[in-house]
Amino acid sequence: MQEFDLRRRCAAEALGTGLLVAAVVGSGIMADSLTGDDALALVANTLATGAILIVLITILGPVSGAHFNPAVSLIFALSGDLKRRDCGLYLVAQVAGAVAGTVVAHLMFDLSLLDVSVKMRTGAAQWLSEAIATFGLTATILAGLRFRREAVPWLVGLYITAAYWFTASTSFANPAVALARSLTNTFSGIRPVDLPGFMIAELLGAVCALSLMTWLLRPARPVETPTSAEVTP
Amino acid sequence: MQEFDLRRRCAAEALGTGLLVAAVVGSGIMADSLTGDDALALVANTLATGAILIVLITILGPVSGAHFNPAVSLIFALSGDLKRRDCGLYLVAQVAGAVAGTVVAHLMFDLSLLDVSVKMRTGAAQWLSEAIATFGLTATILAGLRFRREAVPWLVGLYITAAYWFTASTSFANPAVALARSLTNTFSGIRPVDLPGFMIAELLGAVCALSLMTWLLRPARPVETPTSAEVTP
Amino acid sequence: MQEFDLRRRCAAEALGTGLLVAAVVGSGIMADSLTGDDALALVANTLATGAILIVLITILGPVSGAHFNPAVSLIFALSGDLKRRDCGLYLVAQVAGAVAGTVVAHLMFDLSLLDVSVKMRTGAAQWLSEAIATFGLTATILAGLRFRREAVPWLVGLYITAAYWFTASTSFANPAVALARSLTNTFSGIRPVDLPGFMIAELLGAVCALSLMTWLLRPARPVETPTSAEVTP
């Protein structure tokens, strides 16, 4: 029933996560090099990230589902929409693609291949930010798929556009992207030592959203009521 | 006929209003901390607010109607599209959600739970701004529902994007959000003493829009003309 | 065949042009008061104008066609899509609405009702800018109506977003809005003495676009070929 075989689905996950990270990291480097105003740099970073998300989810969604995010793949594995084996392969593809994305961004801006970040992002407020960022992202995806499937690329792009600004952590909301961002010592970086806190918070936020949305979106009555013919013994 | 029961509809109103306020207040704090240019801070605040509105109305609209705004719920109660009892519960949910949104924003940015605003927003020009802001919002919703129902999330998000800039009050246009913004002493705050003026102006603007739009949008002829069979006695 | 009577269509033209001018003038005042950077002020002015155009054309288009612009109404009168008498009344409504829009913006920002602009906008480069701005706007509308009618609000909003930046005149492209902008001595103003040059250039640009698009978009063959049954004598 799956139109695309697993190899190509994993390729799509790797390609999409890679271009997403290249956009996040690259636009951070570009913005930082052009202005001294951090808000303006974040506006540029936001524009690039929101726009590329809409594009990538639209063009690769029909191939792999366009998760580009281990938290999202895990949610679909938990809800039974993604086989466990496929989920494992998706995660590998996402992490590999994400790291490649950082490398590509560095090469485009003439930096060394990888460079460990020294940017501190830790503490309860940051963790709460990541939990809420991923909670909102997951809720957006689940409700979007339920009500307006064709709009999901826009919903995710717009959600992240907002979340870059309303969370104190600028909303990583993605363990694979977080890992890749620990390997760049530029605008969008994060210290490797701060990764576990971010990743745990992200997964907790995603699981909370799955619980809440399962209750909130459940159809009120059985979707298909038996017709009189069917109940006749 | 309602697909979702009242409990979940109220939960959706609380969740949506809460995330909306968290986005408004949080992005204001973030922007203010990153730049000294107030126009740039308002650009960031606008981006976040417009984007999250489109997302929240799309994903929660099918559950509760996605009012997130007592002025909007009152208009639907007046026009008969929302039962009085439901309207009362919606208002409670919106106010509770809105205040929780301020708390969440404060926690994410490591501030005290609530903090009363000292930002003065009063006087005839501000009140006119709020009346016009809510007039336009209500007109947008009523005409949008009449002509392009599926576009309403976009219309509201874009309307507020514009209204943040063309009104002197930056367009609160929402009594529950205004109340929640009186509890944050940051970029988007408002003194509690200035709330009544804002709320009255907002409700007046909404009612004016309902009157005007009822006339402007009324079908020219009866929508359903009786067929010959039906008029036969 | 027209669903809405002429009175309501004129009311929609007045309301839409008024809110458009209020957004253009109001956002200019707001932006100018918040920053000393003219590019940032124009970004804010662009955001507000583009967003409100999409909203107003979507919600009032089904009532009146949502011209809000004498150049557009004249093009439709020339192409036979608008009766001459209706065109005259549309123009009156647009001018009245536009001036009211300036008044409302001034009241919201606590300025005197009207104030003649002293901002010079004249010379061949400005006139060419206006001609090209209106040429592009008209071409966008005509081709949009031919190929993607439901997308016209977006096309117009996005076109003006671009044209604010790529023309030296910031793309007024609208004689009624230009007139209303001569009555505000703020960011978006224009000296009354410079109006005739702008208006003539705008009308020339619109007529050029009508000629070119009539040729470019004409169906290659008769749209409805007679069936064999119909040609049988």
Added chain:
Amino acid sequence: MQEFDLRRRCAAEALGTGLLVAAVVGSGIMADSLTGDDALALVANTLATGAILIVLITILGPVSGAHFNPAVSLIFALSGDLKRRDCGLYLVAQVAGAVAGTVVAHLMFDLSLLDVSVKMRTGAAQWLSEAIATFGLTATILAGLRFRREAVPWLVGLYITAAYWFTASTSFANPAVALARSLTNTFSGIRPVDLPGFMIAELLGAVCALSLMTWLLRPARPVETPTSAEVTP
């Protein structure tokens, strides 16, 4: 089967490429004249370019396919979707339109007709940037046409919005536009001597995307399986 004759298709390619270049060059001049902050100038340049791309591809796509880009036309010639002779004429129209676009932008801003750029854009990082920019653009177009044809204007506009920021070269991604930008000594210019490097990189990126996407998007099974009736001899 083509609704529009070749003359009008070439006219559409020239008009579209011309307006695109006028928007890129014009908005660069405008932004540069209004601010000293290069990031803000690039934000404005990005807004104008993204918006005009969505408009032009929507309104001219049904006439000519709206390539506006020799790299795109070559890809369609390689994939058999554009006749060789038509491709040659498209290229001529695109280059002529692009140069005219620079002239029009210069006239609108009161500059000499053409002026050779002295802005250096060369080296491996720039070339990699152009290759990746055009790779992404081509992949976006090919996958967009396969899955969401009506969304292609948006996908291209949003992709370029992101790519302006995440590539070190600000993503020319278009040999005809690059040529036209070598003739303006303003914000968006490029030295003529740097053109070959850009053009070769762009074409390589486009061809790589064609290869990858041909594999990634190929239907898993024959799209139309024969019915039992058809296989009956």
